[in-house]
Amino acid sequence: MARGRMLPRERKLMNATGVKTDLRRSRERMVREQIEARGVTRPEVLRAMRKTPRHLFVEEALIPQAYEDHPLPIGHGQTISQPYVVAWMTELLEVAPGHKVLEIGTGSGYQAAVLAELGAEVYTVERIKPLYEQARARLDALRYDRVQLKLDDGTLGWPEKAPFDRILVAAGGPKIPAPLVAQLGPAGRMVIPVGTSRRNQTLCLVRRDNGRVIVRDLGGVMFVDLVGTHGWQAS
Numbered sequence: 567m568a569r570g571r572m573l574p575r576e577r578k579l580m581n582a583t584g585v586k587t588d589l590r591r592s593r594e595r596m597v598r599e600q601i602e603a604r605g606v607t608r609p610e611v612l613r614a615m616r617k618t619p620r621h622l623f624v625e626e627a628l629i630p631q632a633y634e635d636h637p638l639p640i641g642h643g644q645t646i647s648q649p650y651v652v653a654w655m656t657e658l659l660e661v662a663p664g665h666k667v668l669e670i671g672t673g674s675g676y677q678a679a680v681l682a683e684l685g686a687e688v689y690t691v692e693r694i695k696p697l698y699e700q701a702r703a704r705l706d707a708l709r710y711d712r713v714q715l716k717l718d719d720g721t722l723g724w725p726e727k728a729p730f731d732r733i734l735v736a737a738g739g740p741k742i743p744a745p746l747v748a749q750l751g752p753a754g755r756m757v758i759p760v761g762t763s764r765r766n767q768t769l770c771l772v773r774r775d776n777g778r779v780i781v782r783d784l785g786g787v788m789f790v791d792l793v794g795t796h797g798w799q800a801s
């Protein structure tokens with residue numbers, strides 16, 4: 567079709583398609599340069615990171631930055647984690663289709679969507695009501711119907727839905743909350759940032775193996791505070 571003959575509506579549609587293609591390219595580049603290049607290798611994790619539309623989990627003004635190599639603010643003093651950190655934690659969890667996965671700290675809902683793309687049944691808990699409501703609306707609109715959300719103190723877990731095959735904690739507290747360990751299934755894995763000072767934690771991989779609990783330190787990370795009964799006190 568000749569460009570000069572295009573109707574305004576068609577031109578608008580062309581532009582929208584162009585923007586979509588750009589965002590897809592940015593996402594591809596993000597996976598290649600930030601995630602694969604840093605050693606994330608599981609194909610299903612890379613596929614989920616390629617598929618999940620991160621730009622739809624940030625406010626409109628931040629869309630141009632959605633695929634950049636850093637966290638972004640989501641309001642209420644909270645952040646959506648850096649893409650690499652999401653991919654790394656997801657890889658460490660070794661999620662298989664059908665796994666029951668508990669996430670603490672829904673935030674934007676992005677990490678929950680990535681877990682759902684892996685075929686998991688996702689249970690995610692957020693303590694800040696507007697974030698919970700926004701994430702619920704977003705995940706509904708995008709038809710992530712295998713994600714269930716709850717507004718609560720996630721340091722208590724989600725006892726009614728336990729045990730979980732996997733647990734991912736997206737905020738950093740002073741210790742590993744005992745209820746989360748108790749709600750981890752027999753061959754369960756949990757990733758959780760733990761640190762004695764705020765915004766400065768070690769990422770821990772917690773495994774259950776024949777009744778034993780094994781904790782491995784994986785290096786320094788920087789998450790927002792895990793606030794609750796088994797976390798930091800609200801300030």
Ligand code: SAH
Nearest residue numbers: 671673674676677692693720736792793794
């Ligand atoms: N996974 C999120 C990252 C959110 S940042 C994403 O993909 O966007 C961490 C979130 O943890 C914040 O929204 C914060 O409000 C929440 N949080 C902190 N302590 C919590 C608790 N005890 N229970 C539930 N959510 C908590």
